[in-house]
Amino acid sequence: MAATALEIRDLSKSYVVNGAPLPVLAGISLDVAPGEFVSVVGASGCGKSTLLRLIVGLEQEHDGRLAYDGRPIDGPGRERAIVFQEHRLFPWLTAVQNVEAGLARSDLGKSERRRIALEHLALVGLSNFAEALPKQLSGGMAQRVAIARALVSRPGLLLLDEPFGALDALTRSHLQREVLRIVRQEGLSAIIVTHDVDEAILLGDRVVVMQPHPGRIAEVIVEEEGPAREPGTPEAVALRRRILHRLGED
Amino acid sequence: MTSTTSAVDLPLPSGAVARPRRLFLPHPRRLLPVLEGLVLPAVLLGAWALTSHQGWLPAQILPGPGSVLDAFRELLASGELGDHIRASLSRVILGFALGGGLGLLLGVAMGVSRAASEIIEPVFVWFAQVPPIALAPLLILLVGIDEALKVLIVAKAAMIPLAVNTAEGVRNVPRQWREVGRVFGFSPARTVFGLVLPAALPTVFSGVRTGLTHAWLTLVAVELIASTEGLGYLMVWGRQLFQLEFVLLSVVVIALIGFALDRGLNRIEARIGAWR
Amino acid sequence: MTAGLAPRVLRFSLLPLALLALWQGVTAAGWTDLREFPAPATVFARALGEWQSGVLPEALLASLARDLAGFALGAAAGIPLGLTLGLSPWFGRLVGPTFDSFKQIAIFAWIPLFGLWFGMGESAKVVFIATAAFVPITVNAWAGARALPQTLEEATAVLRFSPWQRLIWARLPAALPDIVAGLRVGLINAWLATVGAEYFMSVAPGLGSVLISGRDLYAMDLVLVGVLVLGLTGVALDTVASRLGAILIRWQ
Ligand SMILES: Nc1ncnc2c1ncn2[C@@H]1O[C@H](COP(=O)(O)OP(=O)(O)OP(=O)(O)O)[C@@H](O)[C@H]1O
Ligand SMILES: [Mg+2]
Numbered sequence: 001m002a003a004t005a006l007e008i009r010d011l012s013k014s015y016v017v018n019g020a021p022l023p024v025l026a027g028i029s030l031d032v033a034p035g036e037f038v039s040v041v042g043a044s045g046c047g048k049s050t051l052l053r054l055i056v057g058l059e060q061e062h063d064g065r066l067a068y069d070g071r072p073i074d075g076p077g078r079e080r081a082i083v084f085q086e087h088r089l090f091p092w093l094t095a096v097q098n099v100e101a102g103l104a105r106s107d108l109g110k111s112e113r114r115r116i117a118l119e120h121l122a123l124v125g126l127s128n129f130a131e132a133l134p135k136q137l138s139g140g141m142a143q144r145v146a147i148a149r150a151l152v153s154r155p156g157l158l159l160l161d162e163p164f165g166a167l168d169a170l171t172r173s174h175l176q177r178e179v180l181r182i183v184r185q186e187g188l189s190a191i192i193v194t195h196d197v198d199e200a201i202l203l204g205d206r207v208v209v210m211q212p213h214p215g216r217i218a219e220v221i222v223e224e225e226g227p228a229r230e231p232g233t234p235e236a237v238a239l240r241r242r243i244l245h246r247l248g249e250d
Numbered sequence: 251m252t253s254t255t256s257a258v259d260l261p262l263p264s265g266a267v268a269r270p271r272r273l274f275l276p277h278p279r280r281l282l283p284v285l286e287g288l289v290l291p292a293v294l295l296g297a298w299a300l301t302s303h304q305g306w307l308p309a310q311i312l313p314g315p316g317s318v319l320d321a322f323r324e325l326l327a328s329g330e331l332g333d334h335i336r337a338s339l340s341r342v343i344l345g346f347a348l349g350g351g352l353g354l355l356l357g358v359a360m361g362v363s364r365a366a367s368e369i370i371e372p373v374f375v376w377f378a379q380v381p382p383i384a385l386a387p388l389l390i391l392l393v394g395i396d397e398a399l400k401v402l403i404v405a406k407a408a409m410i411p412l413a414v415n416t417a418e419g420v421r422n423v424p425r426q427w428r429e430v431g432r433v434f435g436f437s438p439a440r441t442v443f444g445l446v447l448p449a450a451l452p453t454v455f456s457g458v459r460t461g462l463t464h465a466w467l468t469l470v471a472v473e474l475i476a477s478t479e480g481l482g483y484l485m486v487w488g489r490q491l492f493q494l495e496f497v498l499l500s501v502v503v504i505a506l507i508g509f510a511l512d513r514g515l516n517r518i519e520a521r522i523g524a525w526r
Numbered sequence: 527m528t529a530g531l532a533p534r535v536l537r538f539s540l541l542p543l544a545l546l547a548l549w550q551g552v553t554a555a556g557w558t559d560l561r562e563f564p565a566p567a568t569v570f571a572r573a574l575g576e577w578q579s580g581v582l583p584e585a586l587l588a589s590l591a592r593d594l595a596g597f598a599l600g601a602a603a604g605i606p607l608g609l610t611l612g613l614s615p616w617f618g619r620l621v622g623p624t625f626d627s628f629k630q631i632a633i634f635a636w637i638p639l640f641g642l643w644f645g646m647g648e649s650a651k652v653v654f655i656a657t658a659a660f661v662p663i664t665v666n667a668w669a670g671a672r673a674l675p676q677t678l679e680e681a682t683a684v685l686r687f688s689p690w691q692r693l694i695w696a697r698l699p700a701a702l703p704d705i706v707a708g709l710r711v712g713l714i715n716a717w718l719a720t721v722g723a724e725y726f727m728s729v730a731p732g733l734g735s736v737l738i739s740g741r742d743l744y745a746m747d748l749v750l751v752g753v754l755v756l757g758l759t760g761v762a763l764d765t766v767a768s769r770l771g772a773i774l775i776r777w778q
Contacts (some may be wrong), residue, residue, distance in 0.1 A: 058680055078683050088681040092699040092777045101695065105686045133777050149685075287623030294624070311642060368537045373545065379760025380753055381721040384734075387741035387749045392563075471634035474527075474726055480604070482634075491639040497638050505630040 001022035006055065006187045007033040007156060010064035013050060014214075023214035024050050029038040030066070030208065030217065032157070032189050037180070039204030040193045041243060047215025048193040052159045056082045068157065078105065085166065087142040089134040092220070095145045096121060096130040102152035120148040123182060130155035136171040147179065151186070158183060160192040160213075164199070176202060197243050209246045219246055283285065313495040321495040328388065334412025337479040338469060341397070346465045353409035353461065357416025358442060361450070374413070382407040382468045384473055399474045407468035408461040417458025421449030452485070455522050459515040466508055477518075529739070564747040572747040573754070579619035586755060589720055589732040592648070593763075596655025597716040601709060604663030605655070609709070611664070612671020613697065622668075629661045629681025633719060648730065651723035658719035659712035670701030703778060714768045715758050721745050733759075 011028040014021040024047045030039055042048050053059045054066060057076040066073045068080060081102075089098045099117035106113070121130055124144035136143055141164060150158060151240050160179070164172040180203055183190045200207050204223060211218040221239065228235035266481040295315060301307055304315025310316065325331035356374070384404045389399050423446050431441035444493025447454065473482020481500045546566050553565040564572075578583040589756065609619045636657060644650035651740030674697050682692045724734020733752055 056684055058683060076686050078686065082684055084681075086677060086678050090681070090696065090699070092702070093695070101685055101687075104688070104691050104695075137776065221708060240670070254565065283619050286619045290621055290624045291627070301769045306758060368534065374540045376639045376757045376761055378758035379717075379764060381718040381760070383718070384737060384753050384756045386719050386725070387737045387751055388746070390741060391744065391746055418603050433648055440600060467634065470632040471637075471722060471726075474599050474634060485638050489642070494639070494642070501631055501635045501639070504632050505627065508629040508632055509627075525728065 001150060002173070004031040005021055005034045005036075005069060006030075007065065007067045007070075007190075008055075008193070009066075010062040011051075011054070011066055012214075013047070013054060023060075024053075026200060026214040026216050028215070028217055031221070032191065034156070035184075035188055037183060037190045037192070037203055037205050038208060039196060039200035040191060040208045040210060041195070041247065042198045042210030043212050043247060044195075046210045046212035048210060049228055051190065051214070052082060052161050052193060055157075056080050058064065070157075078153050080155070080158050080159065081153065081154045083143070083150050083163045084148050085140075086160040087134070087144055087146040089142055089149075091134050094133055095124035095137065098134070098145055099148045099152050102149040106153065110189050112126070117148075117152060117178050120152045121145070123177065124148045125149070140167050140175060143167065143175065144178075147175075147182075149186070151182065154186075156189060156192040158188050160190065162193055162195065165195065172199075179203070198236070200243070201236050201239055202229050202231065207243060209243055211247075211249070218249070260335065302424040308383070310492045310494060313493075314379075317495040318498050321493075321499045325499070330445070331503070334481050334484050335507070336444035337477075338481045339507075341480065342404060342462075342465050342469050342474075343399050345401045345407045345469070346462055348401060349405030349408035349411050349465070350458065350461050353412030353457070354416055356409070357454070357457070358415040358420055358447070360417035361420025362442065362446070369500045371446055378410045380406075382464075383471050386472070395476045399475075400469070400477070403472050404469050408465040411452075411464060412457045413474065415453045415460070416450065419453030419457075420446055422453065451523055452519070454499065455515075455519050459512070459519060462515060463508070463512055466511060470504055528727070541727060564750065569747045569750045569754075572745075573750055574750045576736075576747060576748070582755065584710040585731060585733050585736050586759065588730070589724065589734070592723070592730075592732060593649055593720040595714050596652045596719065597659045597713055599652060599656035600659030600712055600716065600724055601663050604660040604708070604712070605667045605705060607706075608664040608667025608669075609671045609701065610700070611697075612666045613693070618668075625629030625664065630667065633658045633661070633715070634722060634726075637722065638722070646728040651720075651727055651730065654723045655716050655719040658722075659716040662715055663705075663708040666704045666711070667701065670708075671697065673704055674700040703775050706774055710764065710767045713763055714760070717763060721756060754755070 006110060008028055008030045011024065011025060013025040014023040016022070021026060030038070031250065040048050040051070054062055055068075055073065057073055057080065060074060068077070068209065073080075088211065089095075090101065096114065096117050099120055100113050103113050103116065108116070112129070121127055124147055126141060126144055126148070128144065129137065129141060129145075134145075138143065140143060147163070163179075164175055167175065179190075182188075190203075192200070193204055201223065205225065207221045208217055209215065209219045221243070223239070225237065227233055228239075230236060268300060298312070299315050302309065302312060302316075322455070325334075356370065360370055360374075364501040385403055385406060386399065389402055393399055393402065427445060427449055428441065431445045436444065469480075469483050474486055477483040477486075481504055485497045485500040488500065549566050567705075569752060575759050603718055607621075607625070611622055640650045640654050640657075678696060678700070682696050688696065720732070721734050721737075724730060724732040725738065729735055729738070733756055735775070736755075737749055737752040740746070740750075740752060
């Protein structure tokens with residue numbers, strides 16, 4: 001395996017708004033190593049979602065280099081999966097069918113697909129809800145299904161765009177730990193975009209702090225291993241203050 | 251009128267100031283879809299013209315576009331077309347006013363009071379499903395074959411959607427709003443007309459739109475039954491004389507008026523619904 | 527529960543009973559010069575008689591068969607057309623404006639022409655009914671084909687659905703609620719058109735000709751029987767349609 005999974009070099013992106021180009025991302029450079037978890041924090045509108053959409057391949061026009069496993073990214077691919085802030089499950093499919101939708105492009109047989117989908121539902125603790133429709137699931141459960149759907153195709157890189165933003169504190173804390181466990185267990189690389197600094201500290205091996213107008217990286221903070229990431233520890237509190245201070249500058 | 255659309259599709263570069271406002275043609279980029287939409291009508295028109303020119307179909311089955319145009323000129327010049335349109339429109343307006351008014355009252359009653367709605371509904375649900383035209387034989391026996399017949403049938407058609415929509419709109423007015431009325435000690439009438447109806451206006455208006463459309467559809471049917479003027483009569487007359495150009499002309503005029511009604515009401519609806 | 531039931535039943539039957547009483551009173555008192563106006567009992571007796579003699583069931587079945595044939599034809603044309611209009615931008619631009627103009631033609635305006643073009647028999651009626659159902663069914667299928675929200679559209683892209691999977695798993699299910707709504711309106715329209723066809727076009731067995739013969743014979747009771755049955759059948763059709771529709775879109 002290469003030493004970098006994701007390579008972002010001098011990435012810039014602008015949208016055309018009212019006839020004039022509006023720079024949204026400017027000169028972003030970042031490498032993500034295999035198995036590394038990166039948190040991204042930044043003010044609203046600083047281009048965090050745009051960055052993830054570029055990486056996953058939903059947006060394709062940009063300047064600079066964007067490559068995964070050495071290959072330039074030119075559209076969605078099996079090896080990169082995303083979980084959005086809203087679960088984006090298909091309301092007409094059951095939970096297990098939604099997870100199977102993540103295998104749309106695999107050559108597996110029907111029963112094999114079902115088996116793998118059920119396995120991934122079990123991974124997020126929803127074995128008993130395989131036949132439930134999305135409207136019958138709570139917000140947290142639906143988001144778990146979305147995570148299972150993202151993981152089922154065995155991606156190398158998991159992108160999370162404020163995936164827990166709409167959940168209550170308890171469910172959120174639960175899911176954070178669950179995602180961390182799965183990412184570590186499967187040896188994935190992951191990028192999480194969040195507004196919650198504690199969440200960024202808890203999950204990230206590094207925290208990328210972005211600033212707006214145009215979106216750029218203000219600082220990349222490498223975290224220590226272990227309990228220093230737990231909210232409330234002196235290290236975490238200090239780190240939190242440092243990040244918030246960074247975010248306050250403009 | 252200022253153009254509010256220009257900022258969306260084709261904004262000016264910030265340097266450019268006044269470009270002459272829209273001449274007669276839309277901008278080329280907007281012209282293209284319009285032209286594409288005209289391809290099929292042009293083909294159909296061509297096929298129609300060719301068919302009649304070559305005499306593939308007898309004129310008693312399908313007269314050519316030329317004779318429809320001639321019929322149009324003739325009726326326009328004699329003023330007959332205007333008379334027929336006026337007769338049809340006045341029936342629609344009368345019938346709509348009658349039926350719409352009744353539907354509005356009924357809708358308010360059903361929307362405000364649950365008991366009223368439970369009392370009215372059994373008969374209403376049945377009556378809503380009676381095709382307006384089916385009332386014709388009954389009404390002919392009761393009121394004869396004159397204007398009253400037409401106006402009443404049109405009124406029935408207009409009444410149903412207005413009642414349904416008003417009831418729904420009024421029912422969905424947030425309870426807090428009604429409580430505001432109670433807090434300020436509004437009279438029931440003031441609560442309904444000053445508070446509930448304005449809040450329900452967008453829904454009620456979509457009932458107005460549907461009601462008017464139904465009134466128009468039904469009018470055409472009613473005029474087929476028995477009349478001495480009106481667009482439906484023009485059709486019957488043309489059909490009986492095997493002068494189909496008059497029938498086709500009526501079809502076009504009916505469609506144009508339907509289109510104009512729909513468009514006009516759409517515009518108003520967009521304004522009324524703006525606060526939502 | 528049961529305590530509330532009695533008043534409720536009472537309320538539901540209040541207006542029908544009141545109308546019946548009024549009707550009975552008016553005809554019995556002979557206030558009006560509506561001498562022809564039959565009393566409720568007369569109408570129900572007539573209904574019963576026509577039912578037992580087989581005239582009414584036969585007319586009802588003939589009308590229903592015509593109605594459903596036209597409806598099926600309209601749906602078979604309208605659903606594919608509407609979906610194609612919405613799914614293919616190219617086709618939508620080319621054909622959409624023409625359809626939009628076509629739908630402005632008040633349905634009854636077709637009657638004089640269809641009678642001439644499709645003969646005096648059954649086919650003209652069925653085509654007319656089909657046209658009435660076709661318009662709302664197409665309009666709604668067209669809207670439905672564009673109903674997949676952008677968020678789910680993106681989900682299909684990220685999951686790398688093939689164009690075929692996108693259609694079958696996303697676009698069509700997303701269109702279903704609109705299609706169902708269109709079919710329901712189409713069914714109501716078809717019923718209106720059935721009566722119109724039987725009333726205005728050539729004579730044929732059906733509820734429309736019950737009305738006509740009642741009118742021609744000055745048999746008001748027969749006319750009333752016809753109106754009653756037409757309304758009740760319409761209610762039944764609509765109820766069945768909305769139940770079936772709800773089953774199809776249970777996920778909503
Ligand atoms: N399709 C688009 N067209 C034009 N501008 C866009 C488009 N998408 C995003 N933008 C703009 O790009 C900027 C960055 O948007 P983005 O959604 O990436 O921000 P974000 O950091 O994710 O914000 P938030 O934290 O609120 O989610 C915003 O100013 C937004 O208005
Ligand atoms: Mg965002």
